[in-house]
Amino acid sequence: MGKQRPETANQIDRIWQVLDGVMDPEVPVVSVVDLGIVRDVEECKQGFNIIITPTYSGCPATLQIENDIAGALKAAGFGDAEIVTRLSPAWTSDWMSEKGRQALRTFGIAPPQKGSNVSKRALFGQDPLVRCPHCDSMETVQVSEFGSTACKALWKCKSCAEPFDYFKCI
Ligand SMILES: [Zn+2]
Known part of the structure; x- marks a missing residue:
């Protein structure tokens, strides 16, 4: 990660907070962050990229998760954030947090x-x-x-x- 302006770091923190409030549609007590679906939040020219790796490929919840993330970000004022799906490395259940x-x-x-x-x-x-x-x-x-x-x-x-x-x- 390169040098960031302080306001950028604050915004990234804020985005992680928003993402931590987005729950898995099938298990509404675990956030997409704790599931290990959200891999990274990166600054880009247009705003921010949210890097996600879906759990099980073909899991019908994936599309809903993307919609939920996009909705939560928009509501928090990050409507220009883009969700980028990264399939490699593949998600593993080891990425799930202890929480x-x-x-x-x-x-x-x-x-x-x-x-x-x-x-x-x-x-x-x-x-x-x-x-x-x-x-x-x-x-x-x-x-x-x-x-x-x-x-x-x-x-x-x-x-x-x-x-x-x-x-x-x-
Ligand atoms: Zn028992």
Whole structure:
């Protein structure tokens, strides 16, 4: 990042604040920033570019997320900001912030597991170990690869018998 005029830095901070108020349409407790969808805010000749990387390609929520971001920016006086979709590097669930993961748990959704736990088990054809968001038990089992949306799988806890969504890792 080059040298910025102080007012530019302030505006970029303000844009991040606005973006942090834009919630994922499917999980309305997690912002697009905490999901790791917003990669960067860059100054450009016309104003600002908002760099986003959609979570799951073909996720129907992507278009709505773009519209929501554009709407929030316009309402905050950044109507000239442009949303730029960057597909590479591809989004990974590791980009989700700790705050985002905690919010998912509170919402009753098991957050995606990070890195090695998933890849090692996948190597042996095993499902990841997923903690029940209701009672914290690790005695859980996948019921269906498809949950309430394409991005989630349906799991069930053997300890408290509650079903829950697991936000899939990619
Ligand atoms: Zn449970």
